[in-house]
Amino acid sequence: MPGTRPARHGIIHRMSETATAQDEQPAEPLPAEERMRRRRADAYRQATRVLARTGLRASLRERLAGLREAAPEVYDLDEPSDLYGNGVVEALERRVAALLGTEAAAFFPTGTMAQQVALRCWAARTGSPTVALHALAHPEVHERDALREVAGLRTVRVTGEPRLPTAQEIRDFAEPFGTLMLELPLRDAGFVLPSWEELTELVEAARERDAVVHFDGARLWESTVRFGRSLPEIADLADSVYVSFYKSLDGIGGAALAGPRSLVEEARTWRHRYGGMVFQQFPTALAALIGLERELPRLPDYVRHARVVAAALREGFAGAGVPWARVHPEEPHTHQFQVWLPYDADVLLETAVRQAEETNTYLFTGFWGTKGPGLSMTEVTVAATGLEWTAEDVRAAVADFAGRLPKGARS
Template sequence: MTDTAEQGAGAEQSARERLRERRASAHNDAERVLSRAGFRRSLREQLARLQETAPHVYDLDEPGDMYGDRIVESLERRVASLLGTEAAAFFPTGTMAQQIALRCWAGRTGNPTVALHALAHPEVHERNALSEVAGLRPVRVTSEPRLPTAEEVRDFEEPFGALMLELPLRDAGFVLPSWEELTEVVAAARERDAVVHFDGARLWESTVHFGRPLEEIAGLADSVYVSFYKSLDGFGGAALAGPETLVEEARTWRHRYGGTVFQQFPTALSALVGLERELPRLPEYVAHARVVAAALREGFAAAGVPWARVFPEEPHTHEFQVWLPYDPDVLAEAALRQAEETRTMLFGVPWGRGGPGLGVTEVTVRADGLKWTADDVREAVADFVARVSEVAGA
């Protein structure tokens, strides 16, 4: 790389860092947001919140955990009960949990091929970990912005030992199939003698869309992974749930992967708090996300935006995408100016490039978002669009 190229790359990196710092500062100072996730709080605030809530979910006079016992075992039993599985094992990350689950299934089926969506988390966000670390062979069933269909699974051109389904499929817009479609896909995989694994990082909030309890949804799969921080606002961590024999083998591989951490009680406590406090509220968040989505559509139409899309039109969970016909840099600057000047942050997630002159972002509705009425959203959209015009014309 030439000196000029290095300087250009350095300047670009500095610009990204400044934008990140500016966004974090604007979010912290904002009086109104649709979602205020715990990780955005200061360390002092997060520790204070845990100290306040933890006594309500676990006896703090009990000894601490060592290598996954005590409070960690309590959390594992709670997850297994919620999902209706024989057992569950705590993992520091979902990446580790799913690699291990799928390599365990490969040993049982004798087939290391994993069928999944082109937008599934391991394909997009894990640097080819399934093949590079776990020795598995991922194959893509479809790249359409929806879950695979039963026909696609049934007619796939080569054998596979496991079908992995991400529920909801985040990078396609947090989309879910219908209950009938899901049961048909699972049946199609079983017809091919394949096991079914759910990437259920956000499975907790799928009950509204499916109209089924968690244990019935999880019961369709042979194994399920769930996250403790994406929707439950924990410090981190994940769980793998399924048959006792699979979970026991997974614990062995967890040790080999370096995932049997000496003490994990802060993360386990925060997960228990999330199960107690956030899990029951998720249906409320999903319902209000649909109010917010409708108001966004109405607001962009009233503001005369030539083309705008909220996807899915009726969100399947409390998270969804917004697509607008402007350069993402313009949209990012307009969102920041709105937050800095009005203390209202309508769009707090970075804008990505969906194509030439097309920006896309994600919207999440949590407790703070429940305070917004449809009129509040429409007013914020009108102000945002005016700022987009200012930035674009500057």
């Protein structure tokens, strides 16, 4: 009809003007949290000196390139890809069982799933749904009550002290339980481990109560230095062990449950029921094999050098006149530990990022968490890049960091 085209043209013209006007409007400012996230990411990428550079903070391009470069060292890439847990996944399971000295191991997409399955299997075998654990254990703090809500288990807390339970606490505990779960190391208490003698006595105390023992060994790989024992010797103390492939081995994800063959076969059934029978998992399995090949042999070096770094941090803060600073444990049990400082978390985070932006040295790359009025804590990891730091390097970085803290920010 006459006039139709001009009318449509007018509508389109007005829409175009509106879109142009919208395009010209200034963008909404980013929330402060997102601005800090981007600053941290940029500072980390540009830093020439960090104590640990992990795949978690690498770009997709970097992760894919690393996988492509290293995968031929650990598996024949001309083999067929995996389907529902065969192929490279089975190869990974055999490798883990051999490293831990167990009869078998099963791959799981997550540690949460692996431990739920292990603990419900033990509950059925012992006839007790009660699991004794530490108040700071991962299932109690980070899994939204999954053991109770999903697995139908009941947990009882042996202790809340920032250490592993003692044998006497196990013997004196008032409630019966079928399984004792021990997180080795206990991350939220400062990546702490007992001594070997304390651990063996602790396990014996559980056996006296006819309980089975399960190790939450997400970071068990690096415990050999503290214990002075091999991985098979450590794993042999427990009835079952869970290990992670990304927390210390820098993998993409995934976990394994290791133990007696009959338990592992039962766990495979529950893995399927939980939705863990994933169609293909070759990137995760390959990354785990790479971690076992490359990172696992280096972990003892990381642990030993973490002790050097921790001592230098203490000396640095003392020399800078910080009135109350704590490195916990004073001599780290693993290659990870805590640093506590008497400042608000946002002050410490800003100072750490600003130091990295201005000096390319990123001393504290993690988040600072508020632990009380004017008191904050961060976790420190020492890995391959940390081996390049001398004690003097650490002390100099601490002095520079402390000098950037605003006056009057302490509690």
